[in-house]
Amino acid sequence: MKKLNKEQQQAIAVDEQIVLVKSAVGSGKTTVLTHKICQLCEDGVDPGSIVVLTFTRRAANEIHRRLSQFVVHSQSLEYCGTFHSVANRLLRDYFDISVLGFSRDFSIIEDRQRSEILEELCFDHNIRISKRELRNFPGNQSSDKTKLLQEEYATYKKRNNIVDFDDLMIYLNELLALQPAKFSWIIVDEFQDCDEIQSQILNKFVDHGAQLFAVGDPYQTIYHWRGSNPVIFEDFANLSGAYTTELSLNYRSSANIVEAAKELFAPHNKVRAYREPGTPVTIKKHLDAFHEATYLAFLIKSLAAQEIDYNQIAILYRRQVQREEIVKVFQQHDIPFVIQRQVQLSSIAVLDWLYNLFVLCLNRKNLFAKRMVFSHRKYGAKKEKRAFLKEKIANFSEFAQQYVDEDDIWDYFALHKFLSPTSASFEKDQQLVLTFLREILPDKSRDDFYHVLRQNILCRDYNLETVVDKVDGCRSDGVQLMTLHSSKGLEFSHVFIVGANAGNIPLQRQNLEEEKRLFYVGLTRAKEYVEISYTNSTQLYGATKDPSAFLEELNPSCVHWEETDDTQTDLKELTNMVKESRLQNQTSQREAFHEKYGTGMVVAEDENSFMVDFPGYGEKSFSKVFCPLKFKETDEN
Ligand SMILES: Nc1ncnc2c1ncn2[C@@H]1O[C@H](COP(=O)(O)OP(=O)(O)OP(=O)(O)O)[C@@H](O)[C@H]1O
Secondary structure (H helix, E strand, C coil): CCCCCHHHHHHHCCCCCCEEEEEECCCHHHHHHHHHHHHHHCCCCCHHEEEEEEEEEHHHHHHHHHHCCCCCCCHHEEEEEEHHHHHHHHHHHHCCHHHHHCCCCCCEHHHHHHHHHHHHHHHHCCCCCCHHHHHCCCCCCHHHHHHHHHHHHHHHHHHHHHEEEHHHHHHHHHHHHHHHCCCCCECCCCCCCHHHHHHHHHHHHHHHCCCEEEEECHHHHHHHHHHHCCCCCHHHHHCCCCCEEEECCCCCCCCCHHHHHHHHHCCCCEEEECCCCCCCCCEEEECCCCHHHHHHHHHHHHHHCCCHHHHHEHHHHHHHHHHHHHHHHHHHCCCEECCCCCCCCHHCCHHHHHHHHHHHHHCCHHHHHHHHHHHCCCCCCCHHHHHHHHHHHHHHHHHHHCCCCCHHHHHHHHHHHHHCCCCHHHHHHHHHHHHHHHHHCCCCCCCHHHHHHHHHHHCCCHHHHHHHHHHCCCCCCCCEEECHHHCCCCEEEEEEEEECCCCCCCECCCCCCHHHHHHHHHCCCEEEEEEEECCCCCCCCCCCEEEEHHHHCCCCHHEEECCCCCCHHHHHHHHHHHHHHHHHHHHHCEEEEEEECEEEEEEEEEEEEEEECCCEEEEEEEEEECCEEEEECCCCC
16 A cells, blocks of 8 residues: 555545545545545445445546455445446436336437437427537527427437436436435545536435545546536535645656646646656657657657557547547557547447347337337348347346356347348457457356346446457557547656647637646646647648647746757658668558659658659659559558
């Protein structure tokens, strides 16, 4: 166990009904939170009466991981997970949701399905509503049209026993007002991200007698748009009379990183660095995104040669689209990488279909699932297969009372018949289904399949990202590519923030203060080294070629601008680097044929041009727009 400092020990020891721990970045929030849970369990508090709430599944997993190193068996923490997953479990197993018109086996729909249902209801009931109103539904203004749609949507959900993600919070809040809830402790991570309804939920748990212990950092509020609020500590404390304490010592980053970043919120930010000065934050200018990515590829190779693990290096960007260039270049240079992304079930048609098949097996009255299963454009059961599937659904509970593996399930439903065996996607669909099933099935020694379905499938407690990565063959130990938003709560040895051009960071038309906090989150993920880069030309919508104004706000004494005005030098240097790497790896070279110069090798390429080396003629550059070349790929391409 880490030796806690005085501030941390005090935060854990306070015995008040509501304790808010306002913590600076990297000051050990998660550390304190896990120690608090351990402490409670050691003091004899029943783990089943502790509710632990986080905002991301990754944060929940991290808490489980850290707890498993201690005495606490994280398995016994029944209610530890994201706000939504815990609400889901409580609504099924703890409260009586029938008072709200649902049964315990309700299924959850995602945003895309929600939009489809709303559109259908508008059509059926002749409700004329603009696309924008629909996107923001239910929104703030309640016109007659939106009221009518709201009523129809509520009826539809009850009739079909489905809820959407917002409902999970709404219904938990409602049931907490109606039914008893006996929990001894509510522990909240990233408290600054709570919105109004989540604050109400916490208050209600407290009204039922629970103690609340919440940690958070107001400077890391990055979800203002979905209702979180940087002054939540003050507001909540004022309303509830909470005891507030602070953690200010940053253990994560070397002092130059802490001091550079702190200045963004001067003079209020009280974070202090614990560690040595380390290297200043580097700011670098590149010609364009291709050069930026190529430069990173080489730098990362040299870091790997110095035995820095790939997964200790993160590349952070403001927009998903920025990763495309990086992925292309890293693939060319054989750099392993992992893309951190969120995968929605509804974006994988075959798994969406399978999910609804299981929902239907658990509740045959679920009309929504019925329609999804039988009338699906691709996997739907046509006439002759309908009777077969109906019978399988009817007999499912008997089949599922035992231990089964993925092949048993495949055979039971004869899935090969439903997954369009002649289609090009069959093999991938099959892999997705089997990998998904393997992911959710328990060890032989544990629960039966029926139980797993109720616990994991209905509660959506599975990691789709892992399934997709396994099927796509992604390595798990690569350089971490992710948006600034996704980097929250993580730490790496080296962090590279790319595309820090004005208009991209901060993103145009976004809340400036929130964008600054987002940038701060990204910077403070690094333990040893941060490099921020921007480009002289950019294709990013709304971005200019100037550096982000936030770069000027960093503490100048902790920052090193590595900028040269002559970006052509950069180009030459990089072209040589690319050429060198191509020569090292002949198999990935492309041959190009030109009528006059004959056959040559492509030695460099950017968005606009190719550079080809022709024996006897030397290097020639060609614009991509009027390219007279014919290409031949070598073996590996
Ligand atoms: N008392 C301590 N002594 C030494 N190291 C510590 C101590 N407390 C925390 N740390 C280390 O500091 C780093 C940051 O801790 P942690 O991840 O808990 O911070 P955090 O406040 O949750 O960070 P953030 O808000 O930035 O996500 C971790 O590497 C952790 O091991």
